[in-house]
Amino acid sequence: MEDSLLIKYLLEEASPDEVTAVEIWMDANPEHKKHFQQLRWVWVKSKDLVQADDINENSAWERFQLLREENQKKVQPKGGQRFLASGWGRVAAAFVLLGAITAIVLSFLPHSGKALYSNVALVADQEAIKEVLIDGSVLTLNKNAKLSYSQKWLGGNRLVKLEQGEAYFQVEKNPKKPFVIAVGELEVRVLGTSFNVKKTKERTIVIVDEGVVQVKTVRDEVLLQKNEKAMINNDNGTIEKSASTDQLFKYYVSKEFVAKNLKLTTLVEALNAAYNSEVEVLSSQAKEMSITTTLPYGSLRDNLEIISQTLGVTVSQKGDNIIIE
Template sequence: MEINDDLLVSHILGEVSPATAEEISTWRNSDPANNERYQQFRAIWETSKNINYIGTLDPQVSLQKLKEKAAMQKAEDDKVVPLNRKNSWLKIAAAILSFVGCGLFYLYQRNFKEIQLITKNEVKVDTLSDGSIVTLNKATSLKYPIRFRGKKRNVILTRGEAFFNVAKNKAMPFIISTGSTTIKVVGTSFNVKNKADAIEVIVETGIVQVTRNGNTVSLKPGEKVLVKQNPLLFRKEKNPDRLYNYYRSKEFVADNTPLWRLVEVLNEAYESKIVISRKELNELQLNTTFKDESLDDILVIISRTFGVTVEKKNGAIVIK
């Protein structure tokens, strides 16, 4: 299937079949540039819905400015994503204009200035214009406006993981778009992860609404939702541990935590490949806290606690 601009617009508007949605998901995950293109379209759509414009627009003038903008961007866009480029910006503009009125797309391009905060091998903390504080894990990308305008505070988590401590403002909800999922809050704290074609939201304080394809769940403190694209999954459950918080707290808190779960988090945190060779070891319970420990020191403690052997072999670490 050819993934063109019209198809992306239809997907954002929820007008494609489950099979087509799955193909678009595969296309997005095959190349970071593809996903970046999709997120650009979604950002335009989400922002255009919230523009509170008071004044008079001349449709012909606005359309002419839009065409000029498209012509200027065409050469640069052709180098980024292998899509069907013919009139691509006019197509997405047409979809938006049909919902929010002629000229709003141009206003968005002119007035909406955003920051893209990207982390590679470090954790970053930033304060947004409304006073909300966000902590980004490694390999994360977050887009947000220099100043929030309109009736909502919109940000986009393109990839990775972030913890949001949102400043309370009942009149201006805080909305995070990540993949095909939308997260809405007023003032609360929660963790969002968008990795490996799955989205996870864990709530620490307040109430969080998570929406996907028209389905919404409300999460309270200690609850989480897991969203997977393939196979389709939208499941709410109790969050079993505090290990998700390691990149903020610099510690791994194991409280009756099964070994498989700790290994899962260690592999993510240290970019390692730890393998449990025997199934009967998976559910061994661990009760301890590792604070600022090296991976080698943690493995030594695991070995001594359970009387197991830890062996490094062919680039992997085998627990047996």
């Protein structure tokens, strides 16, 4: 029987007549069933190795068939050679095929599967970037952020090392393999959740969007739930826990600044961080104002114009500074 039909049977893509034909063929001869089990073993083992659900199985099988045919040609016995007819020969061939399929499967994974055996460095320059990790977790690096990650086959966790800047994490749940972010001596540990981590020279800020996050230093430890944040002193490891009252921290993920009855000064602080600008709310009256609006993460000048029209304030340029009053 053609392997192509057996493959369709494995992928549950065979028609009812084809299913019947395969099952009759397997029942007719123990060697037929053994051949089918070998095909299934190689496929299942290759998927187990990478623990990935997003692989294009049809494409992988097509490439598998080609490699299998090539390997069969290469190892055809010459003259009286009967190596492949022996049990050891079949085992060796199976492992050759397993190696070939593993290479194929790895090619479908993010960063070619490198994180399964080594560290992968990710760097954002002047634009935020979004990356999908091997386990399906998604992270967004803000501009000028730098980190590395690994999710090794035999490792006990999924490890990220944030070296600079900030990143927003959307972590896939896996109770057997916690997701750990290391920031110096600080450790953030989760199972499955969404949160933001920002590292500056003086402190690290962790804000939880969904789920529960454990934040731990050599000196202190807290649990954070949705809409809570921790401010960690990078020098002494102390942790200050408080409520997170807005969604401005993830502007680089959503590409917008969402303000709901928010202090104008708080919104301006977020704009300064995003645009590396020096906008100052000068008048005491403007400092007391609140604003409800959604600003696109686009032009700073356009956003200041929207603020001016919404609140009736004046925006002016004084040297390198922009003044709101």
